[in-house]
Amino acid sequence: MSTSRTEGVARLGKRTKDLTKRLRPGEIAIIDHEDIDRVAAEALVEREPAAVLNVAASTSGRYPNAGPRILVDAGIVLVDSLGDEVFEGIRDGERITVEDGWVLLEGEPIAEGARQDDASVTASQEASREGLSEQLELFAENTMEYMLRERDLLLDGIGAPEVATRMDGRPVLIVVRGYHYKEDLATLKPFLRENRPVIIGVDGGADAVLEAGFRPDMIIGDMDSVSDRALRSGSELVVHAYRDGRAPGMERLAELGLAEGAVSFPASGTSEDIAMLLADEKGASVIVAVGTHGTLEEFLDKGRAGMSSTFLTRLRIGSKLVDAKGVSRLYRQRISTFQLVLLALAGLAALAVALWATPGGQALVQILFARLDGLLSWFTTLFTPRATGS
Numbered sequence: 001m002s003t004s005r006t007e008g009v010a011r012l013g014k015r016t017k018d019l020t021k022r023l024r025p026g027e028i029a030i031i032d033h034e035d036i037d038r039v040a041a042e043a044l045v046e047r048e049p050a051a052v053l054n055v056a057a058s059t060s061g062r063y064p065n066a067g068p069r070i071l072v073d074a075g076i077v078l079v080d081s082l083g084d085e086v087f088e089g090i091r092d093g094e095r096i097t098v099e100d101g102w103v104l105l106e107g108e109p110i111a112e113g114a115r116q117d118d119a120s121v122t123a124s125q126e127a128s129r130e131g132l133s134e135q136l137e138l139f140a141e142n143t144m145e146y147m148l149r150e151r152d153l154l155l156d157g158i159g160a161p162e163v164a165t166r167m168d169g170r171p172v173l174i175v176v177r178g179y180h181y182k183e184d185l186a187t188l189k190p191f192l193r194e195n196r197p198v199i200i201g202v203d204g205g206a207d208a209v210l211e212a213g214f215r216p217d218m219i220i221g222d223m224d225s226v227s228d229r230a231l232r233s234g235s236e237l238v239v240h241a242y243r244d245g246r247a248p249g250m251e252r253l254a255e256l257g258l259a260e261g262a263v264s265f266p267a268s269g270t271s272e273d274i275a276m277l278l279a280d281e282k283g284a285s286v287i288v289a290v291g292t293h294g295t296l297e298e299f300l301d302k303g304r305a306g307m308s309s310t311f312l313t314r315l316r317i318g319s320k321l322v323d324a325k326g327v328s329r330l331y332r333q334r335i336s337t338f339q340l341v342l343l344a345l346a347g348l349a350a351l352a353v354a355l356w357a358t359p360g361g362q363a364l365v366q367i368l369f370a371r372l373d374g375l376l377s378w379f380t381t382l383f384t385p386r387a388t389g390s
Contacts (some may be wrong), residue, residue: 006077010090016040017204017225023047028096030086035060035137036067047069051077051098055086066126072121077105082113086278113316136191148177161263165218165236168283171197173290175205175216176258176272177225181291184324185212188290195289200279202271205291206230211249220278221271223249227385237262238278240271273313279318290324 001155008028016033017040023029025048034039034056044052052276058068058080064102071078079101089110097104168179173192175181185208192199192214201209203221207230209215219226220238231237231253239245241264242339267274272292280288314321319328 004077004098005064005099006051007095010092010094010096011049012087012090014087017043020044020047023049027048028053028098030055030090032087033058034063034083036071037378038066038070041070045074045076051074051079053079053082053086053098053103055082055084057081057122059121059128061128061130062122064128065369066114068121072116072118075314079113080116082111086111094122095266106376160278161238161265163218163236163238163263163278163282165198165282167198167279169285171195171286171288172200172279172284172290172316173197174200174202174272174275174279174290175209176202176275176289177204177208178272178291181205181208182211182289183226185209186290187212188324191288192222194229198279198284200275201230201235202275206233208291220265220275222251223252223261231256238274239264240274242267243268250353269313276313276317276321280320284320286322287320288322288324 008026009024010030011019011023011027012030014032016031016036017030019029021044024043027049028051029044029047030050030053036054036058052071056076059065060070068078078096079098082103090103090105094105096110097107101113102109103113107237110227114335116296130387136192173183173188181343189212198218199208199209199214200218200220201214201216203219206219206226210230210233215233216230216235216237218236220240222240223231225343237246237258238252239249239253239262241250243266245264245266247264247266250259250262250264253262265274265278270319272289276287276289276292302362
């Protein structure tokens with residue numbers, strides 16, 4: 001059996017979403033991410049690493065998470081369960097080698113893990129399906145707990161802060177850096193240009209809005225994964241705070257000199273939840289969601305107890321909420337003037353070819369060219385200097 005060997009510069013990061021910001025193509029990502037979810041895997045694939053080394057188990061067996069399959073299908077070397085000694089024995093920027101499940105530094109073995117391939121990922125996913133019933137029970141318990149804790153916010157909107165951005169009677173677009181958010185934003189560009197909705201970026205979703213050529217009206221989140229550029233774009237800032245009022249994100253805004261105009265929103269659950277609840281409470285006519293979690297698979301794939309809050313939030317605003325994919329299927333861009341001009345020119349070209357194919361058409365074209373030549377000659381004489389007598 002041949003040995004698989006991969007070499008590259010090591011990039012270490014225990015938070016996958018932070019690591020992907022500085023990961024370059026061909027480098028080797030070293031992460032600590034149990035149950036790699038779809039969003040994390042897609043972010044890694046986008047950076048094109050040579051390999052992903054995980055000190056934890058990429059699939060723990062709790063449920064069939066999608067991340068490992070995405071990495072393996074993309075042709076990226078995936079090695080699991082390497083242990084914390086990898087972070088202790090390798091420094092960021094050092095060149096390392098991966099041979100099957102072994103990690104080598106200057107030829108010396110640092111750690112050994114389990115190399116994943118198509119067969120092992122398939123087996124792990126099949127085995128993980130047995131844990132779904134237990135995860136559903138935990139999900140139901142967390143949902144009930146969140147409903148009791150946030151009943152005032154869910155039922156009456158109590159606790160939502162006053163904001164300057166006007167949403168009453170307007171469509172609101174909420175962008176989360178999640179499932180297929182870039183593709184959904186691209187399909188919604190005609191909708192954005194013609195309907196001009198209020199745009200809310202949830203943390204890193206604000207950067208996605210800027211990359212798409214638009215500016216968010218509001219940024220909501222704990223401010224840990226949004227760029228300084230987005231924060232300074234002039235958007236209204238709403239910091240997601242803990243239920244007791246602590247808001248670590250406000251400290252970052254203070255460092256940037258942006259805390260004075262920021263608003264705090266204490267609530268449990270996720271930042272995308274409070275973005276939806278705020279839009280609903282402020283009178284949005286419709287809420288279009290980009291990159292948010294909408295299916296049971298996505299809730300479990302996120303791997304957090306807090307995802308139960310998203311489930312309840314969707315029930316709370318269900319009549320207003322529309323997924324971006326649904327909008328792109330229902331909405332069709334109006335034909336632009338440029339497209340009409342191209343269509344007219346194509347029609348004239350086809351007509352000219354058809355006329356030239358007949359004797360009568362050729363005679364007509366010759367007459368038109370003769371008239372055109374006479375018209376150009378007359379026009380030229382208007383600008384020709386006349387001879388004057390001595």
